[in-house]
Amino acid sequence: MMTDYKEIVDKIKRNYTLKQEIQEEKRINYERALYQKHNKLEQLENEKRKLKNQYTIQGDLEENQKLIDKIKNISEEKEKYAKENNIILEFTPSYNCEICKDTGKVKGAYINGVFDMRGERPCVCYKQRIYKEAYGSYNVIDSKENLNHFDMKHLDENKSLEMARIIKAVREYIIHFNEPEKTNRNICFLGITGAGKTKMCKCICRGLYEKGITSFLATFSSITNTITTNIAQKKYDDNKRLLEVLTNVDFLVIDDLGAENVTEAKTEKLLNILEEREKYNKVTAFTSNLDFDEIKKVYGERIKSRLKQNAIICNMDFADYREKNITIVK
Known part of the structure:
Protein backbone atom coordinates (compact mmCIF):
# COMPACT_ATOMS: atom_id res chain seq x y z
CA MET A 1 0.00 0.00 0.00
CA MET A 2 1.30 3.46 -0.89
CA THR A 3 1.57 5.82 2.06
CA ASP A 4 2.54 9.16 0.50
CA TYR A 5 -0.85 10.81 0.10
CA LYS A 6 0.33 13.57 -2.26
CA GLU A 7 2.04 10.99 -4.46
CA ILE A 8 -1.18 8.97 -4.59
CA VAL A 9 -3.31 11.98 -5.52
CA ASP A 10 -0.84 13.09 -8.21
CA LYS A 11 -0.76 9.58 -9.67
CA ILE A 12 -4.55 9.35 -9.80
CA LYS A 13 -4.88 12.80 -11.41
CA LYS A 37 -12.67 7.12 -46.79
CA HIS A 38 -15.25 9.84 -47.52
CA ASN A 39 -13.63 12.91 -49.10
CA LYS A 40 -17.03 14.57 -49.43
CA LEU A 41 -17.34 14.75 -45.64
CA GLU A 42 -13.88 16.28 -45.28
CA GLN A 43 -14.69 18.93 -47.88
CA LEU A 44 -17.91 19.84 -46.11
CA GLU A 45 -16.17 19.99 -42.72
CA ASN A 46 -13.38 22.23 -44.07
CA GLU A 47 -15.97 24.56 -45.58
CA LYS A 48 -17.82 24.65 -42.27
CA ARG A 49 -14.64 25.58 -40.37
CA LYS A 50 -13.89 28.44 -42.79
CA LEU A 51 -17.35 29.88 -42.26
CA LYS A 52 -16.98 29.61 -38.47
CA ASN A 53 -13.69 31.51 -38.67
CA GLN A 54 -15.46 34.32 -40.54
CA TYR A 55 -18.06 34.68 -37.80
CA THR A 56 -17.41 37.53 -35.34
CA ILE A 57 -19.46 38.37 -32.25
CA GLN A 58 -19.28 42.10 -32.93
CA GLY A 59 -19.73 41.74 -36.68
CA ASP A 60 -22.65 42.77 -38.83
CA LEU A 61 -25.79 40.98 -37.60
CA GLU A 62 -27.13 40.35 -41.08
CA GLU A 63 -23.82 38.92 -42.31
CA ASN A 64 -23.49 36.77 -39.21
CA GLN A 65 -26.98 35.35 -39.75
CA LYS A 66 -26.04 34.45 -43.32
CA LEU A 67 -23.01 32.59 -41.99
CA ILE A 68 -25.15 30.77 -39.42
CA ASP A 69 -27.58 29.69 -42.14
CA LYS A 70 -24.75 28.44 -44.37
CA ILE A 71 -23.20 26.48 -41.48
CA LYS A 72 -26.59 24.94 -40.73
CA ASN A 73 -27.04 23.93 -44.38
CA ILE A 74 -23.62 22.26 -44.44
CA SER A 75 -24.40 20.36 -41.24
CA GLU A 76 -27.65 19.13 -42.76
CA GLU A 77 -25.82 18.09 -45.93
CA LYS A 78 -23.30 16.13 -43.85
CA GLU A 79 -26.06 14.37 -41.95
CA LYS A 80 -27.88 13.52 -45.19
CA TYR A 81 -24.70 12.08 -46.72
CA ALA A 82 -24.01 10.08 -43.56
CA LYS A 83 -27.53 8.65 -43.52
CA GLU A 84 -27.38 7.68 -47.20
CA ASN A 85 -24.04 5.90 -46.66
CA ASN A 86 -24.86 4.42 -43.24
CA ILE A 87 -22.09 6.40 -41.53
CA ILE A 88 -21.77 7.35 -37.86
CA LEU A 89 -20.36 10.89 -37.90
CA GLU A 90 -19.53 11.28 -34.23
CA PHE A 91 -16.94 9.22 -32.39
CA THR A 92 -18.49 7.36 -29.46
CA PRO A 93 -16.01 7.23 -26.57
CA SER A 94 -15.89 4.33 -24.14
CA TYR A 95 -15.61 5.51 -20.54
CA ASN A 96 -14.65 3.64 -17.39
CA CYS A 97 -16.97 5.95 -15.48
CA GLU A 98 -20.10 7.17 -17.25
CA ILE A 99 -20.86 9.55 -14.39
CA CYS A 100 -17.87 11.85 -14.90
CA LYS A 101 -16.74 10.72 -18.38
CA ASP A 102 -13.33 9.83 -16.89
CA THR A 103 -12.59 13.36 -15.72
CA GLY A 104 -12.78 12.51 -12.00
CA LYS A 105 -15.09 15.51 -11.48
CA VAL A 106 -18.82 16.18 -11.61
CA LYS A 107 -20.82 19.40 -11.73
CA GLY A 108 -22.07 20.96 -8.53
CA ALA A 109 -20.31 21.84 -5.30
CA TYR A 110 -20.91 23.71 -2.08
CA ILE A 111 -19.41 27.20 -2.32
CA ASN A 112 -19.58 29.25 0.88
CA GLY A 113 -22.23 26.89 2.19
CA VAL A 114 -24.43 27.14 -0.92
CA PHE A 115 -24.71 24.40 -3.55
CA ASP A 116 -23.70 25.85 -6.91
CA MET A 117 -23.80 23.97 -10.23
CA ARG A 118 -20.96 26.16 -11.48
CA GLY A 119 -18.64 24.42 -9.05
CA GLU A 120 -17.13 20.95 -9.31
CA ARG A 121 -16.72 18.12 -6.83
CA PRO A 122 -14.83 14.80 -6.94
CA CYS A 123 -16.66 11.97 -8.66
CA VAL A 124 -17.40 8.76 -6.76
CA CYS A 125 -14.80 6.95 -8.92
CA TYR A 126 -12.11 9.46 -7.86
CA LYS A 127 -12.93 8.97 -4.18
CA GLN A 128 -12.93 5.18 -4.54
CA ARG A 129 -9.48 5.25 -6.17
CA ILE A 130 -8.19 7.33 -3.27
CA TYR A 131 -9.68 4.87 -0.78
CA LYS A 132 -8.08 1.93 -2.56
CA GLU A 133 -4.63 3.40 -3.21
CA ALA A 134 -4.21 5.31 0.05
CA TYR A 135 -5.95 3.08 2.57
CA GLY A 136 -6.24 -0.39 1.03
CA SER A 137 -10.01 -0.37 0.68
CA TYR A 138 -11.69 -2.96 -1.53
CA ASN A 139 -11.32 -2.19 -5.24
CA VAL A 140 -14.99 -1.63 -5.99
CA ILE A 141 -14.33 0.09 -9.34
CA ASP A 142 -12.95 -3.03 -11.02
CA SER A 143 -15.21 -5.38 -9.09
CA LYS A 144 -17.36 -7.90 -10.93
CA GLU A 145 -19.20 -8.99 -7.79
CA ASN A 146 -22.91 -9.42 -8.38
CA LEU A 147 -25.79 -10.85 -6.39
CA ASN A 148 -26.60 -13.08 -9.36
CA HIS A 149 -23.23 -14.82 -8.98
CA PHE A 150 -23.99 -16.64 -5.72
CA ASP A 151 -23.69 -20.41 -6.22
CA MET A 152 -26.20 -22.24 -4.05
CA LYS A 153 -25.80 -25.70 -5.60
CA HIS A 154 -23.95 -26.98 -2.54
CA LEU A 155 -26.84 -25.98 -0.24
CA ASP A 156 -29.87 -28.13 0.49
CA GLU A 157 -33.34 -26.85 -0.39
CA ASN A 158 -34.03 -25.14 2.94
CA LYS A 159 -30.65 -23.44 3.08
CA SER A 160 -31.01 -22.32 -0.54
CA LEU A 161 -34.30 -20.68 0.36
CA GLU A 162 -32.71 -18.86 3.28
CA MET A 163 -29.81 -17.67 1.13
CA ALA A 164 -32.33 -16.47 -1.45
CA ARG A 165 -34.10 -14.49 1.29
CA ILE A 166 -30.83 -12.84 2.29
CA ILE A 167 -30.01 -11.98 -1.32
CA LYS A 168 -33.48 -10.46 -1.74
CA ALA A 169 -33.03 -8.40 1.44
CA VAL A 170 -29.62 -7.17 0.25
CA GLU A 181 -37.81 5.50 6.11
CA LYS A 182 -36.69 2.24 4.47
CA THR A 183 -33.04 1.25 4.75
CA ASN A 184 -31.03 3.90 6.51
CA ARG A 185 -29.83 1.13 8.80
CA ASN A 186 -26.69 -0.78 9.66
CA ILE A 187 -26.37 -4.29 8.24
CA CYS A 188 -24.50 -7.23 9.76
CA PHE A 189 -23.43 -10.57 8.31
CA LEU A 190 -22.60 -13.26 10.84
CA GLY A 191 -21.52 -16.85 10.25
CA ILE A 192 -18.76 -19.33 9.54
CA THR A 193 -15.79 -18.73 7.25
CA GLY A 194 -16.69 -19.25 3.60
CA ALA A 195 -20.41 -18.57 4.00
CA GLY A 196 -20.25 -15.55 1.68
CA LYS A 197 -20.36 -12.70 4.21
CA THR A 198 -17.61 -10.61 2.63
CA LYS A 199 -18.84 -11.39 -0.87
CA MET A 200 -22.28 -10.11 0.12
CA CYS A 201 -20.75 -6.82 1.32
CA LYS A 202 -18.74 -6.50 -1.88
CA CYS A 203 -21.96 -6.87 -3.85
CA ILE A 204 -23.50 -4.04 -1.83
CA CYS A 205 -20.43 -1.85 -2.44
CA ARG A 206 -20.58 -2.50 -6.17
CA GLY A 207 -24.33 -1.88 -6.32
CA LEU A 208 -23.95 1.41 -4.44
CA TYR A 209 -21.01 2.47 -6.62
CA GLU A 210 -23.21 2.12 -9.69
CA LYS A 211 -25.59 4.58 -8.01
CA GLY A 212 -22.78 7.08 -7.33
CA ILE A 213 -22.52 6.18 -3.63
CA THR A 214 -19.14 5.79 -1.92
CA SER A 215 -18.10 2.77 0.11
CA PHE A 216 -15.06 1.67 2.10
CA LEU A 217 -14.40 -2.01 2.85
CA ALA A 218 -11.42 -3.23 4.84
CA THR A 219 -10.69 -5.53 7.76
CA PHE A 220 -10.65 -3.87 11.15
CA SER A 221 -7.13 -5.19 11.71
CA SER A 222 -5.86 -3.45 8.54
CA ILE A 223 -7.51 -0.19 9.63
CA THR A 224 -5.97 -0.29 13.11
CA ASN A 225 -2.59 -1.38 11.70
CA THR A 226 -2.58 1.62 9.35
CA ILE A 227 -3.44 3.97 12.20
CA THR A 228 -0.71 2.47 14.42
CA THR A 229 1.89 2.64 11.62
CA ASN A 230 1.04 6.27 10.86
CA ILE A 231 1.45 7.18 14.54
CA ALA A 232 4.83 5.41 14.68
CA GLN A 233 5.96 7.25 11.53
CA LYS A 234 4.46 10.55 12.75
CA LYS A 235 2.13 10.73 9.76
CA TYR A 236 -0.58 12.46 11.71
CA ASP A 237 -2.15 14.12 8.66
CA ASP A 238 -2.56 10.69 7.05
CA ASN A 239 -4.37 9.46 10.15
CA LYS A 240 -6.59 12.52 10.17
CA ARG A 241 -7.55 11.92 6.53
CA LEU A 242 -8.21 8.22 7.18
CA LEU A 243 -10.47 8.97 10.14
CA GLU A 244 -12.32 11.57 8.05
CA VAL A 245 -12.90 8.92 5.38
CA LEU A 246 -14.10 6.36 7.93
CA THR A 247 -16.48 8.95 9.35
CA ASN A 248 -17.81 10.43 6.11
CA VAL A 249 -17.89 7.58 3.58
CA ASP A 250 -21.50 6.71 2.70
CA PHE A 251 -21.19 2.98 3.40
CA LEU A 252 -18.46 1.65 5.70
CA VAL A 253 -17.81 -2.10 5.88
CA ILE A 254 -15.70 -3.39 8.77
CA ASP A 255 -14.77 -6.85 7.56
CA ASP A 256 -13.87 -9.88 9.67
CA LEU A 257 -14.46 -8.20 13.01
CA GLY A 258 -13.00 -10.23 15.87
CA ALA A 259 -10.19 -11.81 13.84
CA GLU A 260 -7.62 -9.28 15.10
CA ASN A 261 -5.82 -9.26 18.43
CA VAL A 262 -8.26 -7.19 20.44
CA THR A 263 -6.91 -4.53 22.79
CA GLU A 264 -8.59 -1.82 24.81
CA ALA A 265 -7.14 0.81 22.48
CA LYS A 266 -8.56 -0.93 19.39
CA THR A 267 -11.94 -1.31 21.06
CA GLU A 268 -11.95 2.41 21.84
CA LYS A 269 -11.06 3.26 18.21
CA LEU A 270 -13.92 1.10 16.96
CA LEU A 271 -16.35 2.73 19.37
CA ASN A 272 -15.22 6.22 18.31
CA ILE A 273 -15.72 5.36 14.63
CA LEU A 274 -19.20 3.95 15.26
CA GLU A 275 -20.23 6.92 17.40
CA GLU A 276 -19.01 9.45 14.83
CA ARG A 277 -20.86 7.70 12.03
CA GLU A 278 -24.01 7.49 14.11
CA LYS A 279 -23.72 11.22 14.84
CA TYR A 280 -23.72 11.98 11.10
CA ASN A 281 -26.43 9.39 10.35
CA LYS A 282 -24.02 7.23 8.34
CA VAL A 283 -24.57 3.52 7.68
CA THR A 284 -22.07 0.90 8.89
CA ALA A 285 -21.86 -2.78 7.98
CA PHE A 286 -19.70 -5.50 9.44
CA THR A 287 -18.94 -9.18 8.99
CA SER A 288 -17.83 -11.54 11.72
CA ASN A 289 -17.40 -15.20 12.55
CA LEU A 290 -18.65 -14.30 16.02
CA ASP A 291 -22.24 -14.10 17.19
CA PHE A 292 -23.43 -11.15 19.28
CA ASP A 293 -22.83 -12.90 22.61
CA GLU A 294 -19.22 -13.51 21.55
CA ILE A 295 -18.88 -9.94 20.29
CA LYS A 296 -20.02 -8.74 23.70
CA LYS A 297 -17.36 -10.89 25.42
CA VAL A 298 -14.61 -9.63 23.12
CA TYR A 299 -15.53 -5.94 22.71
CA GLY A 300 -17.98 -5.23 25.51
CA GLU A 301 -21.62 -4.22 25.71
CA ILE A 312 -30.50 -5.70 9.67
CA ILE A 313 -28.86 -8.93 10.84
CA CYS A 314 -28.13 -11.72 8.38
CA ASN A 315 -27.10 -15.00 9.99
CA MET A 316 -25.20 -17.02 7.38
CA ASP A 317 -24.01 -19.95 9.50
CA PHE A 318 -25.44 -22.46 7.08
CA ALA A 319 -23.43 -25.33 8.56
CA ASP A 320 -25.56 -24.91 11.68
CA TYR A 321 -28.90 -24.28 10.00
CA ARG A 322 -31.49 -22.45 12.05
CA GLU A 323 -35.15 -21.91 11.41
CA LYS A 324 -34.53 -18.30 10.43
CA ASN A 325 -31.24 -17.12 9.01
CA ILE A 326 -32.27 -13.52 8.54
CA THR A 327 -33.99 -11.34 11.09
CA ILE A 328 -34.81 -7.67 11.18
CA VAL A 329 -33.84 -6.06 14.47
CA LYS A 330 -35.90 -2.97 15.23
Whole structure:
Protein backbone atom coordinates (compact mmCIF):
# COMPACT_ATOMS: atom_id res chain seq x y z
CA MET A 1 0.00 0.00 0.00
CA MET A 2 1.30 3.46 -0.89
CA THR A 3 1.57 5.82 2.06
CA ASP A 4 2.54 9.16 0.50
CA TYR A 5 -0.85 10.81 0.10
CA LYS A 6 0.33 13.57 -2.26
CA GLU A 7 2.04 10.99 -4.46
CA ILE A 8 -1.18 8.97 -4.59
CA VAL A 9 -3.31 11.98 -5.52
CA ASP A 10 -0.84 13.09 -8.21
CA LYS A 11 -0.76 9.58 -9.67
CA ILE A 12 -4.55 9.35 -9.80
CA LYS A 13 -4.88 12.80 -11.41
CA ARG A 14 -2.28 11.85 -14.05
CA ASN A 15 -4.28 8.71 -14.73
CA TYR A 16 -7.43 10.73 -15.41
CA THR A 17 -5.52 13.13 -17.67
CA LEU A 18 -4.08 10.17 -19.58
CA LYS A 19 -7.54 8.67 -20.06
CA GLN A 20 -8.82 11.93 -21.55
CA GLU A 21 -5.79 12.19 -23.84
CA ILE A 22 -6.33 8.63 -25.05
CA GLN A 23 -9.99 9.34 -25.83
CA GLU A 24 -9.07 12.52 -27.72
CA GLU A 25 -6.47 10.61 -29.75
CA LYS A 26 -9.07 7.96 -30.57
CA ARG A 27 -11.51 10.68 -31.67
CA ILE A 28 -8.93 12.28 -33.95
CA ASN A 29 -8.01 8.91 -35.48
CA TYR A 30 -11.68 8.08 -36.01
CA GLU A 31 -12.29 11.39 -37.76
CA ARG A 32 -9.14 11.04 -39.87
CA ALA A 33 -10.09 7.53 -41.02
CA LEU A 34 -13.64 8.69 -41.78
CA TYR A 35 -12.49 11.60 -43.94
CA GLN A 36 -9.91 9.49 -45.76
CA LYS A 37 -12.67 7.12 -46.79
CA HIS A 38 -15.25 9.84 -47.52
CA ASN A 39 -13.63 12.91 -49.10
CA LYS A 40 -17.03 14.57 -49.43
CA LEU A 41 -17.34 14.75 -45.64
CA GLU A 42 -13.88 16.28 -45.28
CA GLN A 43 -14.69 18.93 -47.88
CA LEU A 44 -17.91 19.84 -46.11
CA GLU A 45 -16.17 19.99 -42.72
CA ASN A 46 -13.38 22.23 -44.07
CA GLU A 47 -15.97 24.56 -45.58
CA LYS A 48 -17.82 24.65 -42.27
CA ARG A 49 -14.64 25.58 -40.37
CA LYS A 50 -13.89 28.44 -42.79
CA LEU A 51 -17.35 29.88 -42.26
CA LYS A 52 -16.98 29.61 -38.47
CA ASN A 53 -13.69 31.51 -38.67
CA GLN A 54 -15.46 34.32 -40.54
CA TYR A 55 -18.06 34.68 -37.80
CA THR A 56 -17.41 37.53 -35.34
CA ILE A 57 -19.46 38.37 -32.25
CA GLN A 58 -19.28 42.10 -32.93
CA GLY A 59 -19.73 41.74 -36.68
CA ASP A 60 -22.65 42.77 -38.83
CA LEU A 61 -25.79 40.98 -37.60
CA GLU A 62 -27.13 40.35 -41.08
CA GLU A 63 -23.82 38.92 -42.31
CA ASN A 64 -23.49 36.77 -39.21
CA GLN A 65 -26.98 35.35 -39.75
CA LYS A 66 -26.04 34.45 -43.32
CA LEU A 67 -23.01 32.59 -41.99
CA ILE A 68 -25.15 30.77 -39.42
CA ASP A 69 -27.58 29.69 -42.14
CA LYS A 70 -24.75 28.44 -44.37
CA ILE A 71 -23.20 26.48 -41.48
CA LYS A 72 -26.59 24.94 -40.73
CA ASN A 73 -27.04 23.93 -44.38
CA ILE A 74 -23.62 22.26 -44.44
CA SER A 75 -24.40 20.36 -41.24
CA GLU A 76 -27.65 19.13 -42.76
CA GLU A 77 -25.82 18.09 -45.93
CA LYS A 78 -23.30 16.13 -43.85
CA GLU A 79 -26.06 14.37 -41.95
CA LYS A 80 -27.88 13.52 -45.19
CA TYR A 81 -24.70 12.08 -46.72
CA ALA A 82 -24.01 10.08 -43.56
CA LYS A 83 -27.53 8.65 -43.52
CA GLU A 84 -27.38 7.68 -47.20
CA ASN A 85 -24.04 5.90 -46.66
CA ASN A 86 -24.86 4.42 -43.24
CA ILE A 87 -22.09 6.40 -41.53
CA ILE A 88 -21.77 7.35 -37.86
CA LEU A 89 -20.36 10.89 -37.90
CA GLU A 90 -19.53 11.28 -34.23
CA PHE A 91 -16.94 9.22 -32.39
CA THR A 92 -18.49 7.36 -29.46
CA PRO A 93 -16.01 7.23 -26.57
CA SER A 94 -15.89 4.33 -24.14
CA TYR A 95 -15.61 5.51 -20.54
CA ASN A 96 -14.65 3.64 -17.39
CA CYS A 97 -16.97 5.95 -15.48
CA GLU A 98 -20.10 7.17 -17.25
CA ILE A 99 -20.86 9.55 -14.39
CA CYS A 100 -17.87 11.85 -14.90
CA LYS A 101 -16.74 10.72 -18.38
CA ASP A 102 -13.33 9.83 -16.89
CA THR A 103 -12.59 13.36 -15.72
CA GLY A 104 -12.78 12.51 -12.00
CA LYS A 105 -15.09 15.51 -11.48
CA VAL A 106 -18.82 16.18 -11.61
CA LYS A 107 -20.82 19.40 -11.73
CA GLY A 108 -22.07 20.96 -8.53
CA ALA A 109 -20.31 21.84 -5.30
CA TYR A 110 -20.91 23.71 -2.08
CA ILE A 111 -19.41 27.20 -2.32
CA ASN A 112 -19.58 29.25 0.88
CA GLY A 113 -22.23 26.89 2.19
CA VAL A 114 -24.43 27.14 -0.92
CA PHE A 115 -24.71 24.40 -3.55
CA ASP A 116 -23.70 25.85 -6.91
CA MET A 117 -23.80 23.97 -10.23
CA ARG A 118 -20.96 26.16 -11.48
CA GLY A 119 -18.64 24.42 -9.05
CA GLU A 120 -17.13 20.95 -9.31
CA ARG A 121 -16.72 18.12 -6.83
CA PRO A 122 -14.83 14.80 -6.94
CA CYS A 123 -16.66 11.97 -8.66
CA VAL A 124 -17.40 8.76 -6.76
CA CYS A 125 -14.80 6.95 -8.92
CA TYR A 126 -12.11 9.46 -7.86
CA LYS A 127 -12.93 8.97 -4.18
CA GLN A 128 -12.93 5.18 -4.54
CA ARG A 129 -9.48 5.25 -6.17
CA ILE A 130 -8.19 7.33 -3.27
CA TYR A 131 -9.68 4.87 -0.78
CA LYS A 132 -8.08 1.93 -2.56
CA GLU A 133 -4.63 3.40 -3.21
CA ALA A 134 -4.21 5.31 0.05
CA TYR A 135 -5.95 3.08 2.57
CA GLY A 136 -6.24 -0.39 1.03
CA SER A 137 -10.01 -0.37 0.68
CA TYR A 138 -11.69 -2.96 -1.53
CA ASN A 139 -11.32 -2.19 -5.24
CA VAL A 140 -14.99 -1.63 -5.99
CA ILE A 141 -14.33 0.09 -9.34
CA ASP A 142 -12.95 -3.03 -11.02
CA SER A 143 -15.21 -5.38 -9.09
CA LYS A 144 -17.36 -7.90 -10.93
CA GLU A 145 -19.20 -8.99 -7.79
CA ASN A 146 -22.91 -9.42 -8.38
CA LEU A 147 -25.79 -10.85 -6.39
CA ASN A 148 -26.60 -13.08 -9.36
CA HIS A 149 -23.23 -14.82 -8.98
CA PHE A 150 -23.99 -16.64 -5.72
CA ASP A 151 -23.69 -20.41 -6.22
CA MET A 152 -26.20 -22.24 -4.05
CA LYS A 153 -25.80 -25.70 -5.60
CA HIS A 154 -23.95 -26.98 -2.54
CA LEU A 155 -26.84 -25.98 -0.24
CA ASP A 156 -29.87 -28.13 0.49
CA GLU A 157 -33.34 -26.85 -0.39
CA ASN A 158 -34.03 -25.14 2.94
CA LYS A 159 -30.65 -23.44 3.08
CA SER A 160 -31.01 -22.32 -0.54
CA LEU A 161 -34.30 -20.68 0.36
CA GLU A 162 -32.71 -18.86 3.28
CA MET A 163 -29.81 -17.67 1.13
CA ALA A 164 -32.33 -16.47 -1.45
CA ARG A 165 -34.10 -14.49 1.29
CA ILE A 166 -30.83 -12.84 2.29
CA ILE A 167 -30.01 -11.98 -1.32
CA LYS A 168 -33.48 -10.46 -1.74
CA ALA A 169 -33.03 -8.40 1.44
CA VAL A 170 -29.62 -7.17 0.25
CA ARG A 171 -31.00 -6.28 -3.17
CA GLU A 172 -33.71 -4.19 -1.50
CA TYR A 173 -31.07 -2.62 0.73
CA ILE A 174 -29.13 -1.42 -2.32
CA ILE A 175 -32.22 -0.16 -4.13
CA HIS A 176 -33.49 1.87 -1.17
CA PHE A 177 -30.16 3.02 0.23
CA ASN A 178 -30.32 6.59 1.58
CA GLU A 179 -34.09 6.39 1.99
CA PRO A 180 -34.33 6.95 5.78
CA GLU A 181 -37.81 5.50 6.11
CA LYS A 182 -36.69 2.24 4.47
CA THR A 183 -33.04 1.25 4.75
CA ASN A 184 -31.03 3.90 6.51
CA ARG A 185 -29.83 1.13 8.80
CA ASN A 186 -26.69 -0.78 9.66
CA ILE A 187 -26.37 -4.29 8.24
CA CYS A 188 -24.50 -7.23 9.76
CA PHE A 189 -23.43 -10.57 8.31
CA LEU A 190 -22.60 -13.26 10.84
CA GLY A 191 -21.52 -16.85 10.25
CA ILE A 192 -18.76 -19.33 9.54
CA THR A 193 -15.79 -18.73 7.25
CA GLY A 194 -16.69 -19.25 3.60
CA ALA A 195 -20.41 -18.57 4.00
CA GLY A 196 -20.25 -15.55 1.68
CA LYS A 197 -20.36 -12.70 4.21
CA THR A 198 -17.61 -10.61 2.63
CA LYS A 199 -18.84 -11.39 -0.87
CA MET A 200 -22.28 -10.11 0.12
CA CYS A 201 -20.75 -6.82 1.32
CA LYS A 202 -18.74 -6.50 -1.88
CA CYS A 203 -21.96 -6.87 -3.85
CA ILE A 204 -23.50 -4.04 -1.83
CA CYS A 205 -20.43 -1.85 -2.44
CA ARG A 206 -20.58 -2.50 -6.17
CA GLY A 207 -24.33 -1.88 -6.32
CA LEU A 208 -23.95 1.41 -4.44
CA TYR A 209 -21.01 2.47 -6.62
CA GLU A 210 -23.21 2.12 -9.69
CA LYS A 211 -25.59 4.58 -8.01
CA GLY A 212 -22.78 7.08 -7.33
CA ILE A 213 -22.52 6.18 -3.63
CA THR A 214 -19.14 5.79 -1.92
CA SER A 215 -18.10 2.77 0.11
CA PHE A 216 -15.06 1.67 2.10
CA LEU A 217 -14.40 -2.01 2.85
CA ALA A 218 -11.42 -3.23 4.84
CA THR A 219 -10.69 -5.53 7.76
CA PHE A 220 -10.65 -3.87 11.15
CA SER A 221 -7.13 -5.19 11.71
CA SER A 222 -5.86 -3.45 8.54
CA ILE A 223 -7.51 -0.19 9.63
CA THR A 224 -5.97 -0.29 13.11
CA ASN A 225 -2.59 -1.38 11.70
CA THR A 226 -2.58 1.62 9.35
CA ILE A 227 -3.44 3.97 12.20
CA THR A 228 -0.71 2.47 14.42
CA THR A 229 1.89 2.64 11.62
CA ASN A 230 1.04 6.27 10.86
CA ILE A 231 1.45 7.18 14.54
CA ALA A 232 4.83 5.41 14.68
CA GLN A 233 5.96 7.25 11.53
CA LYS A 234 4.46 10.55 12.75
CA LYS A 235 2.13 10.73 9.76
CA TYR A 236 -0.58 12.46 11.71
CA ASP A 237 -2.15 14.12 8.66
CA ASP A 238 -2.56 10.69 7.05
CA ASN A 239 -4.37 9.46 10.15
CA LYS A 240 -6.59 12.52 10.17
CA ARG A 241 -7.55 11.92 6.53
CA LEU A 242 -8.21 8.22 7.18
CA LEU A 243 -10.47 8.97 10.14
CA GLU A 244 -12.32 11.57 8.05
CA VAL A 245 -12.90 8.92 5.38
CA LEU A 246 -14.10 6.36 7.93
CA THR A 247 -16.48 8.95 9.35
CA ASN A 248 -17.81 10.43 6.11
CA VAL A 249 -17.89 7.58 3.58
CA ASP A 250 -21.50 6.71 2.70
CA PHE A 251 -21.19 2.98 3.40
CA LEU A 252 -18.46 1.65 5.70
CA VAL A 253 -17.81 -2.10 5.88
CA ILE A 254 -15.70 -3.39 8.77
CA ASP A 255 -14.77 -6.85 7.56
CA ASP A 256 -13.87 -9.88 9.67
CA LEU A 257 -14.46 -8.20 13.01
CA GLY A 258 -13.00 -10.23 15.87
CA ALA A 259 -10.19 -11.81 13.84
CA GLU A 260 -7.62 -9.28 15.10
CA ASN A 261 -5.82 -9.26 18.43
CA VAL A 262 -8.26 -7.19 20.44
CA THR A 263 -6.91 -4.53 22.79
CA GLU A 264 -8.59 -1.82 24.81
CA ALA A 265 -7.14 0.81 22.48
CA LYS A 266 -8.56 -0.93 19.39
CA THR A 267 -11.94 -1.31 21.06
CA GLU A 268 -11.95 2.41 21.84
CA LYS A 269 -11.06 3.26 18.21
CA LEU A 270 -13.92 1.10 16.96
CA LEU A 271 -16.35 2.73 19.37
CA ASN A 272 -15.22 6.22 18.31
CA ILE A 273 -15.72 5.36 14.63
CA LEU A 274 -19.20 3.95 15.26
CA GLU A 275 -20.23 6.92 17.40
CA GLU A 276 -19.01 9.45 14.83
CA ARG A 277 -20.86 7.70 12.03
CA GLU A 278 -24.01 7.49 14.11
CA LYS A 279 -23.72 11.22 14.84
CA TYR A 280 -23.72 11.98 11.10
CA ASN A 281 -26.43 9.39 10.35
CA LYS A 282 -24.02 7.23 8.34
CA VAL A 283 -24.57 3.52 7.68
CA THR A 284 -22.07 0.90 8.89
CA ALA A 285 -21.86 -2.78 7.98
CA PHE A 286 -19.70 -5.50 9.44
CA THR A 287 -18.94 -9.18 8.99
CA SER A 288 -17.83 -11.54 11.72
CA ASN A 289 -17.40 -15.20 12.55
CA LEU A 290 -18.65 -14.30 16.02
CA ASP A 291 -22.24 -14.10 17.19
CA PHE A 292 -23.43 -11.15 19.28
CA ASP A 293 -22.83 -12.90 22.61
CA GLU A 294 -19.22 -13.51 21.55
CA ILE A 295 -18.88 -9.94 20.29
CA LYS A 296 -20.02 -8.74 23.70
CA LYS A 297 -17.36 -10.89 25.42
CA VAL A 298 -14.61 -9.63 23.12
CA TYR A 299 -15.53 -5.94 22.71
CA GLY A 300 -17.98 -5.23 25.51
CA GLU A 301 -21.62 -4.22 25.71
CA ARG A 302 -21.16 -0.74 24.19
CA ILE A 303 -19.74 -2.09 20.91
CA LYS A 304 -22.35 -4.82 20.75
CA SER A 305 -25.16 -2.31 21.27
CA ARG A 306 -23.79 0.10 18.66
CA LEU A 307 -23.53 -2.66 16.05
CA LYS A 308 -26.89 -4.24 16.80
CA GLN A 309 -28.92 -1.07 17.22
CA ASN A 310 -31.36 -0.46 14.34
CA ALA A 311 -29.60 -3.14 12.28
CA ILE A 312 -30.50 -5.70 9.67
CA ILE A 313 -28.86 -8.93 10.84
CA CYS A 314 -28.13 -11.72 8.38
CA ASN A 315 -27.10 -15.00 9.99
CA MET A 316 -25.20 -17.02 7.38
CA ASP A 317 -24.01 -19.95 9.50
CA PHE A 318 -25.44 -22.46 7.08
CA ALA A 319 -23.43 -25.33 8.56
CA ASP A 320 -25.56 -24.91 11.68
CA TYR A 321 -28.90 -24.28 10.00
CA ARG A 322 -31.49 -22.45 12.05
CA GLU A 323 -35.15 -21.91 11.41
CA LYS A 324 -34.53 -18.30 10.43
CA ASN A 325 -31.24 -17.12 9.01
CA ILE A 326 -32.27 -13.52 8.54
CA THR A 327 -33.99 -11.34 11.09
CA ILE A 328 -34.81 -7.67 11.18
CA VAL A 329 -33.84 -6.06 14.47
CA LYS A 330 -35.90 -2.97 15.23
